[in-house]
Amino acid sequence: MSVLIVGSTALDSIKTPTAENPRLLGGSASHAAVAASFFSPARLIGVVGDDFPKKYLDLYRRHKINLEGLQILPGKTFHWSGEYEANMNHRRTLLTELGVFETFTPTLPAVHQATPFVLLANIAPALQHHVLDQVRRPKFVVADTMDLWLNIALPELLKLLPRLDGFVLNDSEAHQLTQEDNLFTALKKIHRLGPRYVIIKKGSHGSILSGPKGFFICPAYPLTNVVDPTGAGDTFVGGMMGYLASARGTIEANLRRAMIYGSVTASFCCEGFGLTRITRVRRADIDRRVKELEKLTRF
């Protein structure tokens, strides 16, 4: 089945202690769609300016990502610039130029309105609502978010939560949302806000699923070479949704393995700047690391 993905489509200029890479393809929807594409057909909803390099459109197409919902408007593509510290755990934003993203109003092509799997990747909650309003009876809806929306758009986010099947956020955002220091207590509080499944991303420490059948502790694949973690969270949730859309059986039965696939897909994302590494990966590479992860956690 297909996955509909709305989020940002951007050019990222990324600085790390060892390198600097200007105007890479980035944005939550780009990362999530490429990740999902390894498992299922992905449908991208986004906007770029007329400065958007053709090579990046070609990249989407190589991943067979449906671009009917990608608007190309006169003006500049959303441009983000950030810098990482030596340990790759902290980054600071150097610059944000919204460009055509400022007035982005996603409109779903009619053929997309019945997509069964919907990923509301990291973007303003108002836009996540706007897309969800246009989808008819989706099978499974997941939203990702970031601290920015907790700070400036909390009411819209709180209204979104009851509309979701799954909600993904990181550990510090879970703390910010619930004022709860204990992660597992925070999870209980987030369920009360609406979503049946809540997933906490913990970066190199893996992720935690909380659902009707309890917790799942999902490991991260051990990496010795973290080049650029930008987009790893988007890749995780994109890979997870792509795998879910490809799997037979119930969501409940497939979600754990879907998280493992998301986790492994995200590991490739971290090994290169932007999408440079992951676009050279094949499905067999992902399957190999999933098998490894099975061995690394067996006891």
Add this chain to the structure above:
Amino acid sequence: MSVLIVGSTALDSIKTPTAENPRLLGGSASHAAVAASFFSPARLIGVVGDDFPKKYLDLYRRHKINLEGLQILPGKTFHWSGEYEANMNHRRTLLTELGVFETFTPTLPAVHQATPFVLLANIAPALQHHVLDQVRRPKFVVADTMDLWLNIALPELLKLLPRLDGFVLNDSEAHQLTQEDNLFTALKKIHRLGPRYVIIKKGSHGSILSGPKGFFICPAYPLTNVVDPTGAGDTFVGGMMGYLASARGTIEANLRRAMIYGSVTASFCCEGFGLTRITRVRRADIDRRVKELEKLTRF
């Protein structure tokens, strides 16, 4: 088989945001010996003053901990006092009174010199050396440490590492020791310093084993009620060594499961002040959480 445990035997006064508990039984050897005692006979090497409450000697005895190597000297028992922040991840030391610990020179009773499993719990590396010098042909020697020894006794610690089978430290200590930001690269560097097995403790994020057959990602048991994490690391390594000493087969075959048992034993430690919770636990409670952890990680 038996586990010989040397470390500190102390009185801990612990403050958290919600409570204050003076003069609890504490110290790395106390925590590790009680944890080990669930699985194997533990032999304690330590020193206390003549102010040491009889009820704590009784507590050791209830856990069938061999006290032939526990010296009781005129003077005061080592007293540590610390305070935790709201999230239980940071603590600061308020007071350290060494007392009789200042001149502690552990002497092994003759009957202990052939103990097959040796745990050099957190204590000055010079004392870890001193105990190891007195042991004859041990089967498996593991040392734990802390940042203090990296700061003030690094040469002795570096001389200890080649004498160990296993070395246990936390993630920030691994970074401090190797100047390496990436945990898995740090692990490789620590192996070069001597130990065949290196275990990184990551608190609520679990732990990582690195050995000849690669990595093992060991989860932490999900806790909603963390009352006092003091001694959790000591409990982890004590439980691990106790389980190892009880298990048939090779170390290599048992170490992963031993870490799981250590992790679960440590989860009980966190649920009460000092040793108050763990001394009310039975082996069946531990086995139950191990089974749960199997379910929580299966995919």
